[in-house]
Amino acid sequence: MVTIKEYIAPKTIEEAYELLIARKNNLILGGCGFIKIGSRNINTAIDLCNLSLDYIVENEEEILIGADTTLRQLEINNIIKNHCGGAISQGVSYIVGVQFRNMARVGASVFSRYGFSDLLPSLLVLDAKVRLYKGGVMDLKDFLEKKYEKDILLEVILPKKDGIAVYDCLRKSSGDLPIINGAMFKGNNCEYVIAIGSRPQRAKLAEKSMEALEYGASIDKVADMVVDELHFGTNMRGSREYREEMCKVLIKRMHDKVGGYHDR
Template sequence: AASFGTLFAKALGHIAGVQVRTIVSVGGSVAGRYGFSELLVLLLALDARVSLYREGETPLSAFLQSPRGKPFLLEKILVAPGASAGFQSLRAANNDFSLLSVCASSRESGWRVAVGARPQVAALGENAGAWLGLQPKPGDAAAARAGELAAQELRFGDDVRAGAAYRQAVCPVLVARAVMEA
């Protein structure tokens, strides 16, 4: 996490409070596939790999799409350094769960845009990443278009925090901001 500057602190500093942050584990957060997990948003955008019992390493994106249950996660999550990333979220109160969270990361191989708290588990906006292509620093228009593509591509749902339509309306703005921050 040190190679990503303040990215992890910015995204995870809002989690409930010190008491909760000291007992939560990275492996538990990933294995739980929680829709509200901002850690998953970061790790998914950063193209993390997870180590699974008897199956070895696999991309986090594949793990999140696999059926729950077996295989189970070992507490080993690998993130290659060298990405530039930005994180944005919208929440009703400072220590509340996000209504929507976004992480955009850029590497030499291209962009990855992850959106979480939809309220389903975090997912990649593949079309948004493809649109940004290999541009190291896209302009405002390209970032805005990536946001629109992510909002069109991903499914959003309702819960007690926000409705699907609201989340879909906010998504383009958060994606554009995360891309510009990266």
């Protein structure tokens, strides 16, 4: 059961931050999609709906995604759909249903660093950055490894890149959480970026493995390297051994989709 003592929708980001740090159990609300998973008491629930953080805009160098943007907007927005093959739009399209994606927010999905996130792998391979109110701008991969601190995510920054990215996953049924997922980017100069998530830990780059792929290692060898490089675990959706084998399948499948090849 979730109980909320007070609800406030501040008019400024400064006010929102002051409310957030005022008490330990004050909380920023996102779309509240997973708030009922646990039982908690929230003193002050802070809604960012009045802060104009609902946007997807592009300039010559970047695409900016406001923290209050919904996952449904990511799915259907033409800027996102046309960016590097539409991997971000493809990834979020797997999440539950349209009604849920109309509520779930980008900021909550990223800041919560869910291990099962269908959004994080695609953002990672596209070199996304995050802009925090206090923490400033940092690479998403660094943010995911950073110790939790109270802050407010303002926007996600996507640098424009030349290449194609794909998202892929394995799940028991449509709308279920992924057993394992991942994304791969191939640049126009044949550089590769690989991220695997739902291990069941949060998404992470396989940096040694993607470097080996760039230097001509076979995709079969690279798939084995990814399993050795990243840690896999067991939960109710799958065992460590199963995830390791399915990770190899995802790696080869994504490699084919971005225009690669592997030994038959």
